[in-house]
Amino acid sequence: MTAVLPDRALLRDWRTASTLPALAEVYRQLHGLAPVLGTPWQAVLVTGHAACRELLTDPGTWRVPDAADFQRLCGQAEADRPARHGVNQTLFHLNGTEHTARRRVLAPFFTPRALAARTAVVDNVVRATVRDFADRVVGEGVADAVEHLAGPIAGTVMCSLLGVSPRDQDFITRMAADLSFVEELAPRPSHLARADAAITELYDYAGRLIRTRAYRPDGLLAYLLNWADSGQEAHDEVVRVLVLMITAGVSTSISVLASTVLALCRLPGLDSPPAEFVDECLRWDPPAHMVGRIAERDTTVAGVQIAEGTLAHVLIGAANRDPAAFAEPEVFSPGRTQTRSLTFSAGPHYCLGAGLARLQAIQLVSAWREGAAGLTVAEEEPPRMTGPNFRHLRRLPCSADHRFLIGS
Numbered sequence: 552m553t554a555v556l557p558d559r560a561l562l563r564d565w566r567t568a569s570t571l572p573a574l575a576e577v578y579r580q581l582h583g584l585a586p587v588l589g590t591p592w593q594a595v596l597v598t599g600h601a602a603c604r605e606l607l608t609d610p611g612t613w614r615v616p617d618a619a620d621f622q623r624l625c626g627q628a629e630a631d632r633p634a635r636h637g638v639n640q641t642l643f644h645l646n647g648t649e650h651t652a653r654r655r656v657l658a659p660f661f662t663p664r665a666l667a668a669r670t671a672v673v674d675n676v677v678r679a680t681v682r683d684f685a686d687r688v689v690g691e692g693v694a695d696a697v698e699h700l701a702g703p704i705a706g707t708v709m710c711s712l713l714g715v716s717p718r719d720q721d722f723i724t725r726m727a728a729d730l731s732f733v734e735e736l737a738p739r740p741s742h743l744a745r746a747d748a749a750i751t752e753l754y755d756y757a758g759r760l761i762r763t764r765a766y767r768p769d770g771l772l773a774y775l776l777n778w779a780d781s782g783q784e785a786h787d788e789v790v791r792v793l794v795l796m797i798t799a800g801v802s803t804s805i806s807v808l809a810s811t812v813l814a815l816c817r818l819p820g821l822d823s824p825p826a827e828f829v830d831e832c833l834r835w836d837p838p839a840h841m842v843g844r845i846a847e848r849d850t851t852v853a854g855v856q857i858a859e860g861t862l863a864h865v866l867i868g869a870a871n872r873d874p875a876a877f878a879e880p881e882v883f884s885p886g887r888t889q890t891r892s893l894t895f896s897a898g899p900h901y902c903l904g905a906g907l908a909r910l911q912a913i914q915l916v917s918a919w920r921e922g923a924a925g926l927t928v929a930e931e932e933p934p935r936m937t938g939p940n941f942r943h944l945r946r947l948p949c950s951a952d953h954r955f956l957i958g959s
């Protein structure tokens with residue numbers, strides 16, 4: 552069977568939907584067509600939860616797009632750009648034994664034990680930032696939870712993981728914002744230029760850190776510098792891991808923390824256990840809506856024939872709203888147990904930082920309930936990015952209701 556092609560209007564709405572209800576409607580219509588769909592650009596859109604899972608967990612048939620794929624699909628000029636080149640060297644775009652070996656190097660920093668050792672630090676960062684944020688709202692009347700709450704938490708936690716000064720968190724969050732464009736579908740030239748500039752800044756930053764030994768002995772950078780030989784190899788490895796960690800873990804965490812605040816202010820389930828509340832936020836409003844895979848050979852998914860070399864857009868955001876996997880997917884309902892969302896992907900590229908990302912958000916829910924529950928979101932429809940991959944909240948202005956002001 553050949554793939555059904557959604558009409559152009561639906562594909563346009565998919566690319567440009569600027570609110571979650573509009574996007575949910577697009578996903579509903581895509582699910583009504585088929586779990587695997589065609590596109591005018593000869594890729595396939597995989598929308599069904601079971602089909603997405605199948606692609607993500609079968610590395611024998613589906614690989615992540617590597618440098619050669621980008622060259623074939625986007626042309627030499629784009630593949631040669633510093634940002635593309637930098638991101639292509641990270642785990643995101645490696646396959647097989649090279650991927651396994653490099654992932655193994657980082658794994659000790661992400662075990663349950665390592666996470667448990669980090670819990671107190673994350674808890675302190677989250678509580679202090681929530682307190683400062685509530686004070687700022689009271690003092691200024693309105694404050695942006697993306698800039699003053701989610702950004703500082705995600706940036707400071709990343710600094711702590713890397714073992715660099717918490718004063719670098721502004722720099723880290725700015726680099727994350729600029730680099731994340733590389734993983735958007737068909738990024739704009741102006742966005743790619745920002746990502747290229749960010750790579751150059753990260754090279755300089757890594758060089759400075761190494762020269763001045765401005766890193767803690769228990770952080771990820773010190774560990775890598777012990778592990779790599781020396782000189783250029785060590786420098787390149789530090790840059791590779793900085794690019795990976797910053798691209799993978801900062802904007803995504805900011806997005807989840809901001810959408811968790813929005814859910815705390817607007818959605819039901821406030822008395823549910825924090826972990827259940829967060830898992831539903833992750834399903835409902837995932838930071839990344841799609842990942843790419845390439846067919847290693849001719850294959851069939853959900854009855855659709857797919858030729859070797861085909862690019863598949865695995866729509867994890869759509870999978871999270873698949874009615875075949877989640878009863879009443881449009882209802883925000885903490886405590887769902889039937890299926891896991893694909894927000895952190897699945898298979899060999901399953902997110903290494905999933906535990907850390909969940910921990911930040913769970914502690915935010917607890918700290919918010921204790922110290923900021925009287926804050927509200929001051930804008931009816933806070934604006935979002937409208938790429939098909941990233942739909943992050945751009946800002947989330949919060950104000951205090953009068954009971955909070957009287958109590959403070």
Ligand code: HEM
Nearest residue numbers: 642643799800803804807842894895896900902903904908
């Ligand atoms: C809520 C926040 C986060 C979300 C939604 C998220 C999501 C994802 C997804 C979907 C992938 C897989 C990409 C693929 O299958 O092609 C991934 C990979 C990865 N994530 Fe996360 N991530 C988050 C936070 C983090 C954090 C905080 C870190 C690190 C501190 C991190 C580190 C990584 C790494 C290293 C990979 C690459 C794994 C590999 O390719 O083997 N992530 N993440």
